[in-house]
Amino acid sequence: LTNTSISDAQEMETIWTILPAIILILIALPSLRILYLTDEINDPSFTIKSIGHQWYWTYEYTDYGGLIFNSYMLPPLFLEPGDLRLLDVDNRVVLPVEAPVRMMITSQDVLHSWTVPSLGLKTDAIPGRLNQTTFTATRPGVYYGQCSEICGANHSFMPIVLELIP
């Protein structure tokens, strides 16, 4: 009942350690190259700063004048019929379509994450650090997202709404 016939297989063990390692390296090198290629240069038209607080977002449009506003979630009692509970906000982020936009994202207090899944965006808001994400939206409409890094009691109640106008 002992494993006399399945021990001491030194050659096999060497092969099935070295070969997968080589395969993984062959996968990793192009993958890393692609990872850096995705951080492309697209010369954004303008820049918006998005600052996370507990538990709301502040947006600063400072390229052409100084527009700064807070974006709080609409409490359920303030919803109009047909609004989306936990998703609609009082002040949306208004952007033009077909314009490359650079978002600079940071936080005032704790970690947050600025997310708009339908545009493929997720960037952490880290206090003391500026993170950048760029995107170009092609379709007008309203895009919703929610804070994606646990940040306290109302983490589920600080959504992000982008309104893209043609």
Add this chain to the structure above:
Amino acid sequence: MLPRAAWSLVLRKGGRGRRGMHSSEGTTRGGGKMSPYTNCYAQRYYPMPEEPFCTELNAEQQALKEKEKGSWTQLTHAEKVALYRLQFNETFAEMNRRSNEWKTVMGCVFFFIGFAALVIWWQRVYVFPPKPITLTDEWKAQQLQRMLDMKVNPVQGLASRWDYEKKQWKK
């Protein structure tokens, strides 16, 4: 249990003591080791007792043991069975017998599932706050209309399944 086992170790009078009696009352009667240890060898995967089941043999059993030292073809079937019973507590058929434990287990499982269902119902009625207004059918219909007006996910998602000319879902 523990004091009885301790006393039996103290009162042992040479050899295996009371445990060696082959009586119909069972092995754990009258002290000796605690029941898990006496029966630990009676498993299908470990049928190896440390010692014969019966060590205090009466005269008839001793004669049988002497006969066993000779040729086994001389033994009758009944004698072989008797020798087996001297050596072992149970046969394989007896030690692997089924029990009705599963009925108890399933009964308890269903009982607790039912109890949990009662608790959940009570919670729903007495504990949970009222549902938000956004979960009413009317509100959900208005939300859906708004989402279709906004043309959310028009490529593969919701708005792609709505026929805007005929104002109905695509077939």
